[in-house]
Amino acid sequence: MRIKNLRFGNLWISVTSVILGMLVGAIIMLLSGFNPIENYVSLFTGAVGSPNAIGEVLREATPLILTGLGFAVANSAGFFNIGLAGQALAGWLASVTFALAFPHAPGFILLPGAILAGAIAGALWSGIAGFLRAYFGASEVITTIMLNYVALYATNAIVKGFLAKGDGDYSPTIPVQARLRTPFLEHLTQNSTFHWGILVSLAAVVVVWWLMKKTTLGFEIRAVGMNEDASRYAGMSTKRTIISAMLISGCLAGLGGAMEGLGNFQNIIVNTALPSIGFDGMSVSLLATGSPVGIVLAALLFGMLKIGGLNISIASTTPPEIVDIVIAAVIFFVGANYLIRYLSVKLRRHPRQPEAVASDTQPEAAVAERAAQAEEEGEDTK
């Protein structure tokens, strides 16, 4: 009951953020002379109005689930992995390269091999940051940002120099047996780009949940993230735990990249910017406040906003950027999650009838209240 209550608290924050974000979008549309209701209706139909739309939304959500999980695992260990984009790119490159390298291998070897290559590449890339943090105390925020750019330019050089034909800016398409998109799914969703990668993502959700809740490694990751001193007292190796969390995080981001390579694009191109699944994954994870099931829901929401948003500019003269504003506003309110939590405490302090407090003041609320109080005073509970 307690745990449900806690989840409910987080869910409430996420839902409030989404609603507030959409309200901000509506206000901006109104101020710019567009009709928000009409636009939100066309966003909604654009997202779920046809099998094709649903397929596109699911395809959009597939890598976001993986990068979202990746961020959440690192974050549990107290680690801010901003390098998801670079790790995803490494995974993308590795999976496509692997698929191109063995064009005649049978599908049951080539496809898993390519996926695995993506996961390993992502893990190696994040492992560098984990290693630097564990052994040299280098801030992961800085190292992962730098590694993002290294990944971007190195990948572009490799694509141009080795994979592309002639002067081209993109690699050949991967062999058929390595593709996650199949005629069956295309047929099912009116030629959408929906692909089997969704199964990889859902499997990852289950595995990550199990790993974090049911294994000693997950126990260690959570412990180190919450109190490093006590973790050392309990005999945990904080270095090993940090590196493990980073490897898992990068592995998931790499898988996200592999989904783009083997499913969405089926090749790799010279990118002018880092793949958006990195930063969007962070947002997804924050919106979900780290819970695996929440990440699935948040990724679907992101998919809907992005795919449905395309429909806004088709159905009206509203520029498509309005959707980016809505997304940004949602994230802003998630970031202001603390503020909302604080307000919720404030609201609860002025109950209409005293009895209402009796039933809903759960211990978590009290703890949050204590924490909020301490924060309010700018104090540290030491």
Added chain:
Amino acid sequence: MALTDIAIEVRGLTKRFGDFVANDHISMQIKSGTVHGLLGENGAGKTTMMNMLSGILQPTSGEILVHGQSVHLASAKDATQLGIGMVHQHFMLVENFTVLENIMLGVEETKGPGVLNRHDARDKIMALSKRYGLSIDPDAQVADISVGMQQRVEILKVLYRNADILIFDEPTAVLTPQEIKELLAIFRRLANEGKAVVLISHKLKELQAVADVTTIIRRGKVIDTVDTKTTSTEKLAELMVGRHVTFQRERVPMPAGPEILKITDLRVVDKQKVTRVHDFDLTIHGGEIVGLAGIDGNGQSELVRAITGLMPTAGGQVTIAGQDRTGATPRQITRSGVGHIPEDRQRYGLILPMSLVDNMSLQVYTLAPYSHHGVLNPKAMIANTENLLSEYDVRHSNIEEPAGSLSGGNQQKLIIARELSREPQLLIAVNPTRGLDVGAIEFIHQQLLAARAAGHAILLISYELDEIRQLADRVAVIHDGTIVGQAETNALSESEIGLLMAGETVSGKEEMLNAH
């Protein structure tokens, strides 16, 4: 206002956490100009009640009256405005702020918008500091000052806010006897100035020394309010626990067992390259309790961290049960049969946001039956937790609740349960009974003596000389990072130990003290 003015009155004050009733229709009055003691078992609801008086928690039902006016305290700010200030059981200071900044925090005086007026604030704070004899170093960072000074900073914080109702939640738990004496004198002085002082303490002697009246709370209910001066210690203890409590400890003679801990020539240097422990030799045998007495900050913390693998050693050797464990990892040391009740329960002993089950499993989660091949076995973890929580009477509402929601004393009991349950052949216990009520102390002391009777070795580091004299076979005194004398406990008087702790010599006993 008259000195007998009722500063605070509560009527039917009740606080629930879910189904758990922490305060059950409490009614009492606290008068201005008095020191009002508050006594109760661990988890009785003392802190909860005071948190309601200082606006941190809101009552489920009931009424609070301040100087006769019914008030609604929605936040700590409201309480501050009404002149109520609280010094918390666990300090609430910002470590990387200076002492001055910590005191000003929240009521910053400004000259013009957003510009701190440090100068005036400093003058006011230093005047208060002088007036009450609360010596502080205003520019030191809180992270670098002793617990005693942190305590004084907390008190100044409250005085700086002009409180006339001051609540102290176990203020002496972390202080040395000398500091305690000074603090009690300050309480008396505050009361004489007409302020109301509420003092929560588990130390009956202290209450008897300073409190005019004492209210006893048991399981959330007021049992009685008594005149402290005319009530005996035994009676107070009995009212509080509901049964007879003995203060005598039976220490049966034990044959000397094998050497369990042998420290030779140990040297510990901290990150700032300051030598904290040097030329340190100590041996403890099975069936023996050695008490390490000393003033806080003389190398005790570093010694313990070095023995338990939490801090590197710079020289010397630590041998546990015949095996060299110098520089071993904390886990290797734990596995060789060492239990550790750490000094700072919230920093090292517990992971506050994690559940009671997780915290109880901290030292054993990698072992069967709590996990197999890296997969946790929640059933075994829960069963073990439930057993230990009831065996050690850790008052809790739910095993999935975060450790941070336990009362201070119950947090301590959880750690003791976890460490003793592993039946360590060497137990390192730092202030093991800090914050425990007399009933719990009796029980824990019995457990320590039982471990000794089972042939285990115990290194007891305590700022309570009484505790050392009650339990230890041998007392060793640490001063400035090294042992300045050790002897059979009975061979040294309390004042002789005090002299050694202060770095002086005890004439006529030099030879005996150096014999070990």
